[in-house]
Amino acid sequence: xxxxxxxxxxxxxQRGTSLTIQCQVDSQVTMMFWYRQQPGQSLTLIxxxxxxxxxxxxxxxxxxxxxxxRPNLTFSTLTVSNMSPEDSSIYLCSVRTGVNTIYFGEGSxxxxx
Amino acid sequence: xxxVQSPQAVILRExxxxxxxxxxxxxxxxxxxxxQKHGEAPVFLMILLKGGEQKGHEKISASFNExxxxxxxxxxxxxxxxxxxxxxxxxxTSGTYKYIFGTGTRLxxxx
Numbered sequence: 001x002x003x004x005x006x007x008x009x010x011x012x013x014q015r016g017t018s019l020t021i022q023c024q025v026d027s028q029v030t031m032m033f034w035y036r037q038q039p040g041q042s043l044t045l046i047x048x049x050x051x052x053x054x055x056x057x058x059x060x061x062x063x064x065x066x067x068x069x070r071p072n073l074t075f076s077t078l079t080v081s082n083m084s085p086e087d088s089s090i091y092l093c094s095v096r097t098g099v100n101t102i103y104f105g106e107g108s109x110x111x112x113x
Numbered sequence: 114x115x116x117v118q119s120p121q122a123v124i125l126r127e128x129x130x131x132x133x134x135x136x137x138x139x140x141x142x143x144x145x146x147x148x149q150k151h152g153e154a155p156v157f158l159m160i161l162l163k164g165g166e167q168k169g170h171e172k173i174s175a176s177f178n179e180x181x182x183x184x185x186x187x188x189x190x191x192x193x194x195x196x197x198x199x200x201x202x203x204x205x206t207s208g209t210y211k212y213i214f215g216t217g218t219r220l221x222x223x224x
Contacts, residue, residue, distance in 0.1 A: 042217045096212065102212060
């Protein structure tokens with residue numbers, strides 16, 4: 001199993017600023033992902049965080065807006081840059097430890113005002 | 114492409130049954146089902162790996178039809194605690210580990 005800690009759990013930010021979300025896993029994992037869930041919507045994959053290399057971004061998401069770091073196999077950060085109210089969402093860190101098992105952090109609830 | 118779930122929303126009385134469907138335009142390798150309560154992260158319910166496989170979790174079961182590229186979640190004798198949003202999720206190809214969620218179904222159980 002894997003236990004994931006995300007910080008911050010909630011934040012209210014001013015538009016134009018940036019916020020970094022941290023994801024810490026209690027064991028080494030190869031596959032780590034970042035998702036966004038806008039109000040009332042499903043979860044959308046932002047990117048795959050690759051250890052030792054640049055993240056792989058999904059269509060509609062770019063590195064300048066959502067820079068990701070993955071310095072080791074237990075830790076990753078997602079930065080939401082130059083925030084606007086449209087970035088108000090839940091951001092979720094996720095890890096996959098095998099074919100059958102996927103775990104989520106508790107999410108970071110972000111409100112941009 | 115994101116799997117499409119139906120219905121989008123459903124309201125039940127306690128004790129009633131419900132079926133939630135998840136359909137894909139692409140072949141599915143596996144299907145996971147999750148429930149998310151308001152203000153919380155999604156919680157894993159079950160995974161289905163093979164065509165025609167069925168699984169159960171208390172009074173919640175699911176089926177997976179590879180040929181039809183769809184999965185269904187069955188909620189029997191629903192309880193108040195079943196309220197939430199249900200998502201199916203899939204990785205379309207074995208080994209990619211890139212996980213895509215369905216559109217979601219909001220379910221509310223009334224007393």
